[in-house]
Amino acid sequence: KAGVTQTPRYLIKTRGQQVTLSCSPISGHRSVSWYQQTPGQGLQFLFEYFSETQRNKGNFPGRFSGRQFSNSRSEMNVSTLELGDSALYLCASSQTGPSGDTQYFGPGTRLTVL
Amino acid sequence: KQEVTQIPAALSVPEGENLVLNCSFTDSAIYNLQWFRQDPGKGLTSLLLIQSSQREQTSGRLNASLDKSSGRSTLYIAASQPGDSATYLCAVPKSSGDKLTFGTGTRLAVRP
Numbered sequence: 001k002a003g004v005t006q007t008p009r010y011l012i013k014t015r016g017q018q019v020t021l022s023c024s025p026i027s028g029h030r031s032v033s034w035y036q037q038t039p040g041q042g043l044q045f046l047f048e049y050f051s052e053t054q055r056n057k058g059n060f061p062g063r064f065s066g067r068q069f070s071n072s073r074s075e076m077n078v079s080t081l082e083l084g085d086s087a088l089y090l091c092a093s094s095q096t097g098p099s100g101d102t103q104y105f106g107p108g109t110r111l112t113v114l
Numbered sequence: 115k116q117e118v119t120q121i122p123a124a125l126s127v128p129e130g131e132n133l134v135l136n137c138s139f140t141d142s143a144i145y146n147l148q149w150f151r152q153d154p155g156k157g158l159t160s161l162l163l164i165q166s167s168q169r170e171q172t173s174g175r176l177n178a179s180l181d182k183s184s185g186r187s188t189l190y191i192a193a194s195q196p197g198d199s200a201t202y203l204c205a206v207p208k209s210s211g212d213k214l215t216f217g218t219g220t221r222l223a224v225r226p
Contacts, residue, residue: 004157033213033214035216042216042217042218042219043203043205043216044216045213045214045215045216048213055211056211056212056213058213088155090157090158092157092158097210097211098207098212098213098214099145099146099207099209099210099211099212099213099214100210100211101163102160102163103148103150103158103160103214104160105150105157105158105159106157107156107157108155108156108157110155
């Protein structure tokens with residue numbers, strides 16, 4: 001079974017631009033969660049999608065948004081990038097959700113904002 | 115608001131030692147507790163999941179315990195190996211369907 005894939009793996013953007021990250025979950029998984037990881041704040045939850053619906057949302061500004069498609073693939077978008085958005089963005093998939101069963105993480109997208 | 119702390123932040127041990135990593139959480143109303151490892155620059159790998167009704171869970175050389183009432187979990191690694199070097203994170207959801215709140219992590223180095 002193929003693991004969770006994230007594209008692109010690395011991204012460099014400038015302040016004010018927008019970016020879209022993609023996550024393909026393991027086949028059959030309906031839940032996709034997104035996390036931001038920085039040295040200062042650690043791993044912070046962004047949002048979770050289940051069957052195309054946002055089920056949970058973390059404490060991030062509205063510049064961070066996401067969606068999930070009918071094949072469970074998910075995208076997250078960050079608009080008007082700020083220097084503080086530089087981070088490793090991780091997605092995780094599971095069958096039922098982050099609380100219920102084993103989470104499978106992708107390798108992450110490293111975003112650098114200049 | 116749930117806060118999850120892990121002590122120590124970093125640990126270096128010689129190969130073969132048994133070691134214990136600690137995880138503390140402020141709100142004992144948790145659904146389960148999960149342990150992960152993260153290799154540098156990579157995603158997380160799930161190690162163990164302990165349900166709130168369980169006291170411990172074992173997988174190979176790993177044993178995790180949970181004391182909900184005191185807000186603590188420990189991850190015991192037996193006979194450590196250099197391949198165990200990684201950052202270990204614990205995480206808790208408040209209820210079924212809830213998000214995971216992650217701990218601050220313990221960076222482990224096992225010296226050959």
